[in-house]
Amino acid sequence: MNIYHPQTPLEAVKLRKENAETAVYLAGGTDDLRLGGAAEGKDLIDINALGMDKIEICGDKLCIGARCTLQDLAECDLVPDFIREAAYFCSSLARRNAATVGGNLGLRRDDSYLAAVLTASEAVLDSMTPHGEKEKKIGEYLQSSCKALIMNIKIDKDRTGWVKRFGNTAASHAAVIAAQSGDVYALSVHGSGLVYGHSPEIAGSLTYVDDITGGAAYKKYLAETAFTLRR
Numbered sequence: 219m220n221i222y223h224p225q226t227p228l229e230a231v232k233l234r235k236e237n238a239e240t241a242v243y244l245a246g247g248t249d250d251l252r253l254g255g256a257a258e259g260k261d262l263i264d265i266n267a268l269g270m271d272k273i274e275i276c277g278d279k280l281c282i283g284a285r286c287t288l289q290d291l292a293e294c295d296l297v298p299d300f301i302r303e304a305a306y307f308c309s310s311l312a313r314r315n316a317a318t319v320g321g322n323l324g325l326r327r328d329d330s331y332l333a334a335v336l337t338a339s340e341a342v343l344d345s346m347t348p349h350g351e352k353e354k355k356i357g358e359y360l361q362s363s364c365k366a367l368i369m370n371i372k373i374d375k376d377r378t379g380w381v382k383r384f385g386n387t388a389a390s391h392a393a394v395i396a397a398q399s400g401d402v403y404a405l406s407v408h409g410s411g412l413v414y415g416h417s418p419e420i421a422g423s424l425t426y427v428d429d430i431t432g433g434a435a436y437k438k439y440l441a442e443t444a445f446t447l448r449r
């Protein structure tokens with residue numbers, strides 16, 4: 219395993235491109251550095267000298283640095299309450315203190331703490347590609363295999379909405395996470411992935427599977443009911 223210490227986001231993303239099959243970014247390391255995690259047998263591109271660790275208001279937007287931890291997000295008064303609530307879905311304080319927002323999105327997990335809530339919030343990612351900086355809608359990023367380095371996540375600063383998590387315990391994998399903000403609905407369903415759109419009917423577009431988090435029929439019921447009850 220090699221470890222690289224780039225000094226700029228552009229250097230980091232170029233390193234990842236050069237080592238496409240083997241490299242991952244090292245942020246909080248809660249996944250990268252665990253046994254069987256993303257970095258097992260891979261090359262690490264340490265992004266911890268690159269800043270990207272502030273939460274601030276930029277005009278009418280809230281700008282969240284990709285290296286902010288889930289605990290930073292949970293504690294910050296500038297962050298809308300429903301997004302802070304999603305950061306607390308990570309029930310371990312130790313992990314919230316290390317795990318970053320960028321790492322959470324970069325993993326594209328179907329039980330991601332933040333994917334549904336930030337997708338419903340129509341977040342836009344400022345990312346670094348080998349060709350320079352680009353903006354990307356979060357939903358598009360999450361449903362692609364884009365390897366760009368996320369630098370910041372931007373949302374409207376006064377965004378409101380709600381998020382609901384269903385799981386057997388606070389510490390087990392979520393079966394379903396549902397979020398709504400404005401007229402955008404988003405669902406992360408374990409074993410099925412992320413879906414979003416402008417109607418609660420999105421719940422009907424997924425293929426549900428039986429797995430450790432629950433039966434397919436149970437998850438479908440949760441996904442549909444979460445939106446029905448909140449309407």
Ligand SMILES: Cc1cc2nc3c(=O)[nH]c(=O)nc-3n(C[C@H](O)[C@H](O)[C@H](O)COP(=O)(O)OP(=O)(O)OC[C@H]3O[C@@H](n4cnc5c(N)ncnc54)[C@H](O)[C@@H]3O)c2cc1C
Nearest residue numbers: 243245246247248249250317318320321322324330331368
């Ligand atoms: C016991 C345990 C349970 C967990 N349960 C959950 C869970 O239920 N839900 C959940 O969502 N996560 C879970 N995780 C995974 C993980 O802790 C979090 O998703 C965390 O937010 C990852 O952040 P990190 O900074 O530690 O990422 P790292 O481990 O440093 O990196 C993880 C991945 O993200 C990519 N990455 C990192 N930063 C960026 C960036 N800026 N731009 C693009 N890609 C980037 C890397 O390439 C790497 O592949 C769990 C982890 C553990 C150990």
